Amino acid sequence: MLIVVPNAQAVKNVSFQLLELQGDYRYAVLFFLSLVPMVVGFQSNQLRRGWLLVGLGNLMMILALWLPAVAAKELLANALDILPTDTFVRNPRVRPVSGVAVGLMGGYIVLFSGLLDLRKAGVSQVIRFFAGIVGFVGIYWLFDSGRLDAFSIVLEYRVNGDNLSNNLIKQLTYVLVSLITGLVIGVGLGLWASRQARVAPIILYVVGIIQTIPSLALFGLLLVPLSNLGRQQIVDDMLVYVIPALIGVSVLFVIVERIGKRYLPDSLHFGALVVLGVGALVPFFLSTLMVISLLFQVSLRMLTNGTHSMPKTIFLMAFVGLFALTLLGRRTHALRRRPLLRRRLRLALTVAAFGAALVTFALTANDYLPTEDTFSVWTLSDIGIKGLGETPSLVALSLYSLLPLVRNTYAGLNNVDNAIIDSGRGMGMTPRQIFFKIELPLAFPVIMAGVRSAAIALVGIATIAAVIGGGALGEYVVEGANRISLDLILLGTLPAILLAFMLDAGLRALEAFLTSPGIRQQGQGGL
């Protein structure tokens, strides 16, 4: 069904069924096409059936957009005749509704089942990957060539979307920076919880509580302290206080942990640890705040304004190389025979990617950070710590990412079979070797599941940052809600959904890449 809408805000509209369009039976094709998969289902050769379904799925996805788009264009050409005479017509658009969505989804399902068949038939990952993206490439081509311009959301993109890619990157930066922060803190807490049976319930409880605070309330709570904090001078007020405090507390902590265990009575030792832990909260929070704020600002600049393109290119290429290597998979024969070569190649690529990322980061940071003479007068607000905007959003996002990360790290580490750790100890592995060679690899899939669910949730939550001026995709949503413009809201939402999908797929690929086949679940991995 297509709905012809006269302008961005209009509630009044006229709707059409594709098949109703006078004297035009082209669209019936789509209907019949959707029946074919049922017939194909009887084909018992898995390989042939897989290819048929993949072809059909791709075709259905493309046609589900293309055919209505053609009709939409024709409808728009006569927009003035179709719409009631008293409406205000500006940028008339056609809103594709249920039918189109169902068609797309149907196509995707057919495609997906075809890909599953192909996997079972042993078709290589690379071929499956390319077979799987044909439809998406086709859709992109339709979009790029202007064939979808009659659709409301595309029109909205052409009108308001100048910033879409920047906003998308900002959204991604939000997610990544808060995910990294959450990862460092969350995995740390999860590790601590799994080591100390006594603190485990406390940590899990606190993290659970954080999750229940509504994000708007959190923003409100952070507003005053953060804006006060923003006025502090970096050098005089912060560095002089925070860093010594952090170092002091950490040293004390280690001393109490190591020595107290032996000489203090058990309850006193535990009590001292708790007191120190609480005492460390403030300096820890402040330093984390500075780090993530800086990390965000610099990463955002690094990803959006491309002054340092050389390292960035290397970074991207290495990343693509890494990804390609993942796709080639462990099964690739030539590489399998030469595990050392593969390991070296992988190592080189990883080093290149990280090296280039670091160089880019340093160069960008160098441009962004104050020079020596201005350094002393900078306040925290100069690195982005303010009551409104990005930093409170980051704090909130990082906090929200904690629950899945802490819980999964804890569960993952706690569920490693004791007998396995025991045999490691029995063979003379040090606690560190046991952690890195046994516990971490075994808990890894569980931790990664936490990372994925955190990432997906964060993509959604990050849209709310716009409410306090944090920008990103949420801008369209907030703006659209203010102007009651459905299309504008969609312009913010659809890319967010896509981003979540791609992050999930990327993290799955990473997980598959890093997880030992010995513990990999069957049927894991996306496309």
Add this chain to the structure above:
Amino acid sequence: MIEIRNVSKIYPNGFRAVDGLSLSIPKGDLVVFIGPSGCGKTTTMRMINRLIAISTGEILIEGRNNQEIPAEELRRNIGYAIQQIGLFPHMTVSQNIATVPRLLEWDEGRIRRRVDELLELVGLDPDLYRDKFPRQLSGGQQQRVGVARALGADPPIMLMDEPFGAVDPITREILQDEFIQIQHAVEKTIVFVTHDIDEAIKMGDRIAILRDGKLVQYDTPETLLEKPNGRFVRDFVGADRQLKRLGLVGIRELLDKQVVRVYMDATAAQAKEVMEKNGVRSVFVVERETDILRGWVNKEALEVADSLLDAMHEAPYSDIAVRERATAREALSAMVARGFRVTPVVNREGRLVGTIRLEAIQELAIYNPVVPPQALGEATLNE
């Protein structure tokens, strides 16, 4: 040499899992710990490599108190196959086996050769199993990999907690034999836990019977079977301990090498003559030249038959004879099964080398102390 001196393990709840245990394990010996479930076998083992802290007492390894040796160093020199196998599921078989060599930073070529060697030793084809993951193996195969892993860096001391529990009887037998051979070849000091008294008797140079954390008896298998000190041990080794003792005696010393025999190509008359001359009612029939056992013939059959071949009871030697390497117990079992009072004994090619009489075994079981004098002397060790 491992010396356990008055060692106890007292858990915080006051439970004494091991209670004043003292025993010494001579270098190069295989000592079996056996006893009811929960008697402290695993606990004792784990105090040797310090996986469990000793409450009181001390354990000396080659004269050094094990508390003075850094825990990791100690453990890298003591192979340990844990009761639950505990293979690393994320590592391949070869990575698992290579664990300790890697910790000791052997070079890769040496590690690879060692892994293959060990896989062959435990009866797994390296080419087939090297790159498999534990989840792709059966329980018994996993257990064998566990043993290979414990042997990884060729440690002088091994702790093996029920290492063959999940292996089928035939493979188990092979592994036991292999293991005895390894041990004799390289003089490893081995502590071996099992629940199978037959395995204990077969494998152990000495057996320690534990109960409720205390040592009940510590002796050679022969002494243990001959002179169980008390009801508990007697019950534990089983009512058939005399039979089991026979299992420790080779038949060579009981062998009667003067065997009356006739050749296949002899006539009935010649056969009768042989019997009369030796005053026997039946004789074994062997091939000329090779002496391979082909069957037997008795007097009554010869009376009515035309030729020796007609009268002869023909059967392959594997069906009617025992091998010369068999134990007295096996010979007895064969006689009982076939209803013989005398069983022929053949060598590997099937050549008749002698006979064993039922009475000889009986005498051995009842009258002759099987225990060699020097073992009797050592039996006072645990007093």
